[in-house]
Amino acid sequence: MNMIRTILFGLFLCVASQVFAQHLASPDGNLELLFRLDNGIPTYQLAYKNKTVIATSRLGLEMEEASLTGGFLQKDVRNSSFDETWTPVWGEYASIRNQYNEMLVTLTQENEYKRVLLLRFRLFNDGLGFRYELPEQETINYLIVKDEYTEFNLTGNHKTFCIPGDYDTNEFAYTTAPLSEIKEVMEKRLCKKGYESKATSFTVQTPLMMKSSDGLYINIHEAALVDYSGMLLNVDDKDFRLSSHLTPDKLGKKGYLQLPCRTPWRTVIVSDDARDILASQLILNLNEPCRLEDTSWIKPQKFIGVWWEMFTGEGRTWAYSDYNKAKPGVTDYTAITPNGRHAANTAHVKEYIDFAAENGIDAVLVEGWNEGWEDWASYRKDRQFLFTKPYPDFDVEELHHYAASKGVRIIMHHETSANAADYERQLEKAFQYMVDNGYNSVKTGYVGYVIPRSEYHSSQWMNNHYIHVVERAAAYKIMVDSHEAVRPTGLCRTFPNWLAQESARGGEFESMGGNDPDHTTILPFTRLKGGPMDYTPGIFETRLSYYKGDKMKEQVGTTLVKQLALYLTMPSPIQMAADKPSNYRRFMDAFQFIKDVPVDWADSYYLEAEPGDYITVARKAKGREEWFIGAITDENARTAVIPFDYLPKGKKFIATIYEDGKDADWNANPQSYNIRRITVTNKSILKQRLAPGGGVAISLKEVTGKILNK
Template identity: 60%
Template sequence: MRKSILLFVSLFCTVAWVKAQVITSPDKNLTLTFALKDNGVPTYQLDYKQKSVIKSSKLGLETKDVPSFLDGFSITKTEQNTFDETWSPVLGEQKNIRNNYTELLVTLAQKAVKDRFIRIRFRLFNDGLGFRYEFPAQANLNYFIIKEEKTQFALAGDHKAFWLPGDYDTQEYSTMTSKLSEVRGKMKEAVTPNASQTTFSPTGLQTPLMMKSDNGLYINIHEAALIDYSTMSLNLDDQHMILESFLTPDAVGDKGYLQAPTQSPWRTIVVSDKATDILASRLILNLNEPTKYKDVSWIKPIKYVGVWWEMITGKSTWAYNNLESVQLGVTDYAKTTPNGKHAANTAHVKEYIDFAAKNGLDAVLVEGWNEGWEDWFGKTKDYVFDFVTPYPDFDVAELHRYAASKNIKIIMHHETSGSVRNYERHLDTAYKFMVNNGYNSVKSGYVGNIIPRGEHHYGQWLVNHYMYAITKAAEYKIMVNAHEAVRPTGLNRTYPNLLANEAARGTEYESFGGNNPDHTTILPFTRLMGGPMDYTPGIFQTKISAYNPENTSFVHTTLVKQLALYVTMYSPLQMAADLPETYAKFMDAFQFIKDVAVDWDETKILEAEPGDYITIARKAKNKDEWYIGAITDENPRTATVTFDYLPKGKTYTATIYADGKDASYDKNPQSYTIRKMKVTSKTVLKQALASSGGLAISVK
């Protein structure tokens, strides 16, 4: 009898081992459990310090043309490994990044499909989890079409969420803050007009999705290494608090065309009981591959000004004239009458070049330089731009000569008008034109509905186009700043010439009605989790009517908060977005923009709470200088700035740019003070921040 009991226990343990696998993070705080449930359904769950992060959740993919990868699985093999390395990004928030995880690789077979198998790979870091589906080369799996990915994230409660409406074409919404159970009731309010938008569900949400549980866990869901696959959104089952992946379809409704060997992007969950740890996470970068480029010497950070804000505010125009209809190659602009407000003219661009050179900036962005701007917006027009033909008042050769004489680069602008097909026709010619005329970086735009008609900004077809444009640019040693493109997923590690993206509601919306005061206290927890953003800060004239009397919008920050954004909103591409004549009135405050670095050796998250406040200190690359930024929402508060990261026994001079005592974003945004003080590693500074105010400090 004893022998039978021992045999039973042995068999039970063997079955349990086959059905459940458990790994822990290197610091033992996180636990991942993988198991096959009834009918061979793969599931996972995630716990942090014995608190549930993700309850038992289903994994799998529904396919259109072959049997689906949903159930009927058995485990044929499991492998566990640990990995620990330190690597250095080409550009980044810190010089060295540790990549340390425990890995579980599970191989699954389906009895109903002979000799077919898939793998699910889990990587558990100290700051969260990444997992993906892998489809190795095999006899019985070649091409297949995804109908829907069915990855679940079963939440442990009705969390507070910082969310955007699920949309196939834009992220340019204001972030909503609510309980998940309130999403359905707030969705109509959340969906505001945009040049191109396609919402898909009354409970659809975008990633990165930031949440906070009632028991104090901060949870962020996103994806990493989005390549040759559709962008993932999330659909919320608000009865059971389950999020499920929802991929962007193509023009005929399919959600992905795959060929083995291949894999999905990583699905990522960053978690901690400290908000500062979320901002410090490098998990998404670590799940991307090392750079594909042997030579990265041509990839440099950029601080720039631009012929841009004056058009955004309505002071000037992109278009050369007011024609209602133009045809590229047919319309003779030399025979038309200029509208007198065209900003991208040779003399005016020279003024920006002079300002950049005088103030130690690197480059000047020029938008509206090329023929075709008059009549395309809001229309589905295929052939709008050729990306090489300037307006009559823009002398490419002369501006190349003049900028080079001042050691300034001009940043090219390629607005595709959503006509991706047309852009690809011209891409090689456009990049060659850039090289021949001294441009080494480009801002690309994808405003409007996509051509081919029916494709979406975040579908697999467009994901592949963005990758094509980035890798093609690298062939010409060109850096890319993509606007209206797919949201970042850490690919700037692999393709570091992808300097930044927009992919969110940027500063331009301050001229279109305003961004909420809490906007930039949320973006680092959401949009910036995937990579740097070209947010275009630095607006000192906060009343838009000063530039365009017909525009009554105003910037929803103080002037000092605009300075602080250069630290709190990471990007190796930073714009001083206001007009040179405005900066000339505030040169003492502009000094911070001149000084602040855009590439970093170290980053310290001093304090943070999503939607409320952020304080960050960063050490400039290869310099003994630190820069600190603190921002708040509409609520005035006191920032606590510590300096314990400074070398002990060494004294520094801190220049402190602070809101004035009477400052507020809506009544007195330009009130500020500047003072100097000595600081050491023992110094603790308490500084008041105004309503939607900030604090900026340079430490030398």
Template identity: 55%
Template sequence: MRISRFILAFIFTISSGVLSAQEISSPDGSFTLSFSLDASGAPTYQLNFKDQPVIESSRLGLDLINDSVDLHMGFRILDTETTSLDETWNPVWGEESEIRNHYQEFLVKLEQVSTERKLNIRFRLFDSGLGFRYEFPVQEVMGHFAIAEELTEFAMTGDHTAFWIPGDYDTQEYDYTESKLSEIRDLMESAITPNASQTPISETAVQTALMMKSEEGLYINIHEAALIDYAAMHLELNDKQMIFRSHLTPDAQGVKGYLYTPAQSPWRTVIVGESGADILASRITYNLNEPSKIDETAWIKPMKYLGVWWEMITGQSSWAYTDELRAVKLGETDYSKVQPNGKHGATTENVKKYIDFAAEHGFDGVLVEGWNEGWEDWFGNSKDYVFDFLSPYPDFDLEGIAAYAKSKDVKMIMHHETSSSVRNYERHLDEAYQLMKDYDYPAVKSGYVGNMLPRGEHHYSQWLVNHYQYAVEKAAEYQIMVNAHEAVRPTGVARTWPNLIANESARGTEYQAFGGNKANHVTVLPFTRQIGGPMDYTPGIFEMDVFNGSHVNSTLANQLALYVTMYSPLQMAADYPENYKRFPDAFQFIKDVALDWEKSVYLEAEPGYYLTIARKAKESGEWFVGNVNGLDGRTGEIPFDFLEERKTYIAEIYSDASDAHFKTNPQAYEIRKVRVDSKSVLEQFSAPGGGYAIRIYEADKSELKGVKKLK
């Protein structure tokens, strides 16, 4: 690391009432960041990309509670520092085996003249965009303080096209809306659809990661990184001036955050590119997080799993053991005296069927939901002591299942639904994790469905962000991987805590059984939700007309492609085993596809319309390609120049049939084998809501015999 430190000699040079701007450039020179204090002493910044403005002059600062003078004007510059870094690090799992972290840094140290309070703002400029954060050094005049609001602005250069979901303190489980920024207000009411817990913010508030495209063709993404001990940020739009301002999630008292020095905010990120692929290839979010705090990581292993889950989601079976109980008191309710409902999914017999199927087809694990007592009154009752995460139902043999799974070389995945009773979960956390260790469960799926307890708290407030982090760090003590559902959206924290192997934190496959997702939903998620980390999307549905009468808005080939495009080191084959037996040739791709990658190449990427990604498996060296398509049929053309030159490969292509359609003919697919090399170009049709998946492997002469070359 090279550090040069200097004092701005011209901080007193004022031109037109504005302190002269200071500039730094990204390592490749494509970005320029300008910082200045305006005439009121308010810090401002501006971001340009290749001489085009991306963020126009925007103010920075914070409103504090019970302070007569807030931290957003009246500053002077005390000092500045510049730093550059160029390093490469190796993630425990990921979309590539090496990540380059290369940036120019500018740290400006400010003092508010009237109060003598100190505020530092640190900027890091990468070749794909900007990260910046507030830092509060130790100081006599400010120890403890409370935030009323963060005042960070992002001034847009025009009425961009955006892919957005409503700002909400309690859920991200919305379909995305595509519109101009100026249209958000008019479309907000229709964009807010029902959820188990939701608190919409305003007519113009949206969530990050926010994906936009300018009329000039620039792709712009706003998000945050390293969300630690702070409330999650939303963006509230002034649609007259096209300026976004940060809007933090409050606690039950309306306070946005309690901090004490030294402290810092999360990083605010702006990723910019000339193509959608540039956004997906950026690693700003991970690079702005700290290195792993887990020294020995051999126990953190990607997993492909099945589960007793989809049958509950679709209504074929239930989480609850009985229908007779209106209320349950753990430790007092005697389940041996009630009549089983005959629909309970987590029975020993049923779970063994999943274990057998997993063992037969080479899956790593099996998830079981509804195994533990308390599901009869778990939701909507504002119940504190809802589960103990220890006591199995009478028809689930915890010890026997563990032994049976071990005999089949299959790992069990634990399920902890908290019903958003956070105090109760923390009350049982050590015992629950120890139970997992005792029975060799390497991973847990946690859930936070419903309104928060303590009452009035929100899913994305500082208090709950700290809870999710506590659960992950506590899990690391027990060498347990965490897949958190309904938790705060990820912000790259999995670099620091790689046992956070997946999150949901968006509208997932389960909504396909609750009325459906938009058919282009999966073409948007990689540009929004996945900017912060992998998603447990639970793909692999082969029967689109599900048990409860809903329809899955996807083709079968699209479901296969999701194993490549929706990156996660934890991937579920979510459908019933019976449906995989009906389509064994298509199921083969799910069995073959890798989980951990050496390299990823983003071949074409247009949010909301199409996405094609090629990934090289870390261990086998095989390549896998996934394409997901939007609402209209499309024939795309992709080169295979990512393959090694002077080698011949076989490509197994799983594609939509010519008459496939997500609504009317979703199971129409074709499989073909062709010879390819680095000069090959594939022309391939993708149906509405469709796509294709490809496995590519190096072939010897005997395997090539009879396989035609790709035309």
């Protein structure tokens, strides 16, 4: 290895006709990158423990004003190493190690234009990140992106976990199939959201999870998506080639750049152990450090909300009236007859506040509080919602004082109906209104087709919009939970007030045909690699026939206990107890786990994992000697083997086990469960049965007195 590094540092120049190679190894030596300039075309390869992960794949950018895809000479190569440990504001770990070896390649086109392109590669122990950089130069300044020629050429017909590529939504069910079969399978199981914009070629979304026939787990995504278009992956299912597909605007433009600039990082996480994929912090490490000087106001939290009852078919609505010609800020709502089904009313919200206060829940989300819901998804109105105008039956001031007296916060809801342009016009007044009325968190929504009408949810303008909202929110000390936005790329490190996003098919789909039992065993390997998700777990009553009668055909994809385990397997600093208080009162002994489980962690240990099949994880609470364990499975029952060797030596712990009942089943009997207690030490091993579509949730508290085993 020393000889390779000596040669690498000594080689800097080549001619375009040569095949010229540069090597880079990860700090532990398991990953090796090979960069070649092949007849002037930049290419790379990636290997893990001598197994090829990415075969020779080309690199390059095509601009309308300049082609940066070939004709290059290698001007310079600079290698460096970096190793630090940084402290996140919240997350799965109290500290994160950021260690990598870097290679910066300078390429020039030796023609009249003298264009310069930099390629920066960072090789971590868990994967690769690389990006394009364009420094200031004399012959080009403003550029319009025509295409990006980044390839990820695979070595075979890998097992793939994916959703269709779409410019406007990520809320699809996952397909598990060999790469050669995913197109047919995805089209058969497509469940539409209502505002899809299918990509112009056969594409899949990132993060893309794959498993090779020789046992490698491979995850492809991007990091630090700033001032650029979101990336899908073109799929060649015959030759097993993937390539970047940038989301255009509706004029067909894929980005507007001004030098100096850089693209997001393209990422490849790889291991022969699926647990390493879940534990990887590579995406966060490739993002810039926190930009906020003061983060003391950022508080992870659990919340309940006036939300689920609008999905269950009980007749509750977001809208105050049935008058569909209402114009926010113009119509006198006090003169309009209310429909009697409006859930966001003062008395009802107080009931939620009372329940939160009684059970130690931090906050209450209220949807449908403000003017505009009568015809909200029209895509025709220049102004849909007003974010400082409550409906007549929602008393903001009274609820502010009532919640404060109970030690509970109210979470603001800003559904924009994807009218991002108008949201930006109202943003400062909306955030000031929140501050004036005691709100410190907002759930934003972007349901529908985007306004400006030339944009998609993942195009460059919208990606900049999401960041703008988070930056302005930080100025008002407001935390953000965004829904229907572009899928995350680790920007929560830079902006830790961006607590979570939806950007995938979440728990609400239990009211829309259900999520398959394997869905939540895939999401941590895919969607969650970019950042936390507001999945809305904790739904105890998933059988909608409970509300609508036996006439409804339904499918439930989870047991009640699995809903508890999701608080561990799908970590987020903002977690919803998504069901209605009335349902929690029916199962208060099980609800105790939701009351106890933290949302911020000091350490995490992934104990078992296989994408699409099962996940078992143990986490230590931040700031106290308590541990929690969650395990989930797909439609197949299994026995989870749970060690406790991460516990402190010489100490005993009470393990309260929330387990599936003997007759529990994800579809036939989802609410069967049992609660028992045992004593464990760091030498204990628990073999725990998980029902089909089920799980287990365990809380561990140090023994301080007499223990009762039962």
